[in-house]
Amino acid sequence: MNATWSQILLQLRQSLPEGVCKVWLEPLSADVKDGGPGGADEAADAWELRLTAPNDFVAAWVRDRLRQPILQAAAAVRGVAPALTVQAAAASAKKPGLPEPLTPETLARSLPTAPAVLASSSQLTLPVHLPRVEGARPLNIQGWKHSFEDFVVGPCNQLAHAAACNMLQTSAPVDMLFLCSSAGLGKTHLTQAVGKALCLEADKRSVQVAYLTAEEFTTQFVQASKFGNMGDFKERFRRLDMLLLEDVHFLRNKDKTQEELLATIKALQDRGGRVVLTSSFAPRDLAGVDSQLVSRFCSGFVASIERPNKDTRLHILHEKARRSCVILPENVADMLAERVTGDVRILESCVHNLALKARLLGRPVNEEMALEVIRSVARSNSELSLEAVVDLVCRSFQLSPSQLASRSRRQDLVVARNTAFYLLRKHTDMTLEEIGERFNRRHSTVLKGITGLEREMSRQSPLGRQITHTVGLIERRSLNA
Numbered sequence: 244m245n246a247t248w249s250q251i252l253l254q255l256r257q258s259l260p261e262g263v264c265k266v267w268l269e270p271l272s273a274d275v276k277d278g279g280p281g282g283a284d285e286a287a288d289a290w291e292l293r294l295t296a297p298n299d300f301v302a303a304w305v306r307d308r309l310r311q312p313i314l315q316a317a318a319a320v321r322g323v324a325p326a327l328t329v330q331a332a333a334a335s336a337k338k339p340g341l342p343e344p345l346t347p348e349t350l351a352r353s354l355p356t357a358p359a360v361l362a363s364s365s366q367l368t369l370p371v372h373l374p375r376v377e378g379a380r381p382l383n384i385q386g387w388k389h390s391f392e393d394f395v396v397g398p399c400n401q402l403a404h405a406a407a408c409n410m411l412q413t414s415a416p417v418d419m420l421f422l423c424s425s426a427g428l429g430k431t432h433l434t435q436a437v438g439k440a441l442c443l444e445a446d447k448r449s450v451q452v453a454y455l456t457a458e459e460f461t462t463q464f465v466q467a468s469k470f471g472n473m474g475d476f477k478e479r480f481r482r483l484d485m486l487l488l489e490d491v492h493f494l495r496n497k498d499k500t501q502e503e504l505l506a507t508i509k510a511l512q513d514r515g516g517r518v519v520l521t522s523s524f525a526p527r528d529l530a531g532v533d534s535q536l537v538s539r540f541c542s543g544f545v546a547s548i549e550r551p552n553k554d555t556r557l558h559i560l561h562e563k564a565r566r567s568c569v570i571l572p573e574n575v576a577d578m579l580a581e582r583v584t585g586d587v588r589i590l591e592s593c594v595h596n597l598a599l600k601a602r603l604l605g606r607p608v609n610e611e612m613a614l615e616v617i618r619s620v621a622r623s624n625s626e627l628s629l630e631a632v633v634d635l636v637c638r639s640f641q642l643s644p645s646q647l648a649s650r651s652r653r654q655d656l657v658v659a660r661n662t663a664f665y666l667l668r669k670h671t672d673m674t675l676e677e678i679g680e681r682f683n684r685r686h687s688t689v690l691k692g693i694t695g696l697e698r699e700m701s702r703q704s705p706l707g708r709q710i711t712h713t714v715g716l717i718e719r720r721s722l723n724a
């Protein structure tokens with residue numbers, strides 16, 4: 244590595260998050276030329292810094308987001324800022340091959356350094372031309388809501404982010420990524436970022452990508468079985484280059500769908516394709532899922548995403564404010580970061596509501612405005628305890644703690660109990676086993692309760708709407724708990 248660039252990297256590591264340096268800066272190669280691009284007409288101390296990125300995507304990201312920090316760090320090293328150019332390396336003509344087997348050595352070579360975010364389109368394409376998977380999300384660039392550019396990297400998600408970037412790299416040691424976390428921490432963001440980056444970089448007529456939920460996969464499978472279209476169904480999914488499948492915990496006890504998904508993943512991987520899966524639970528916690536399918540999930544790289552710390556929450560707030568074109572005073576940002584500690588979607592919702600409120604009132608954002616927003620959309624600043632959740636659920640459902648912990652299968656008690664399981668999983672660090680122990684249940688019972696509640700809420704049935712409303716009330720009440 245160029246000595247000057249090494250010193251610049253040392254400077255950048257002092258001011259930028261470690262994940263940014265690993266994913267976006269370390270893959271760059273540098274060439275330093277004294278005298279600058281103007282030759283003899285330049286000042287005596289002029290110089291030029293040429294950075295080469297693995298591909299156009301990384302080059303554009305560095306130019307747009309890191310140009311100023313690099314210039315400042317370079318000026319600190321050499322005393323004067325250079326003429327900076329960032330370009331992409333020439334595309335490689337290598338064809339895709341089967342990934343290396345997962346070993347500690349191959350993982351160490353790839354994930355910690357997170358080198359190239361994307362391979363060239365020639366490396367990603369396969370010579371197939373198939374119709375788009377019916378029912379899958381739009382695959383044009385505008386159809387993706389999230390991207391790598393607006394994902395804030397911190398200690399809580401650094402490994403998952405690096406692993407997602409590596410899924411788009413031919414030399415990645417694994418061909419399957421399993422992302423797991425509680426709701427609202429970034430699984431969908433990273434999954435869509437992979438899809439958008441692939442569509443941005445590759446020839447969409449040659450690369451086949453499907454993005455859908457496990458529930459949608461199940462619906463399509465059932466319909467294909469019912470109407471005798473299994474041949475078309477298998478052809479669509481088993482010839483993909485990339486399958487992005489969300490919420491695989493919804494496959495619980497769906498034996499035929501699990502069998503088909505296992506066959507799909509095997510066929511896809513045999514062809515050199517890639518798979519990204521997400522779930523609210525780690526593979527080994529997926530009760531009601533066939534052991535062969537769980538084993539296949541575990542054979543890939545499993546990356547969990549934790550709740551963000553305060554520094555990361557502040558970074559998220561400022562990034563969202565920038566994109567919402569609203570000025571967020573430091574005292575307001577600090578208040579939000581202190582009080583909203585879990586779901587990143589709620590954090591972003593606070594900024595969105597603040598921006599809207601400020602525009603409607605024609606006033607700048609202030610603490611009073613922030614407090615109103617927190618009371619209406621956010622939960623408590625402190626982590627909810629088991630006792631607090633039990634108390635809030637009992638008050639909301641008008642039950643006693645003994646009724647909540649009873650073995651009764653009465654519907655109102657089951658819904659209340661599952662609500663407690665859901666809240667404990669979402670707002671505490673308790674594992675499924677720990678929650679089950681406190682309620683004298685097996686962890687598989689806890690998992691069944693949570694997935695059943697989430698399914699009902701997602702369907703927006705009368706019961707689902709009632710549960711969503713009750714959960715929201717409990718979370719808001721926790722502000723004063």
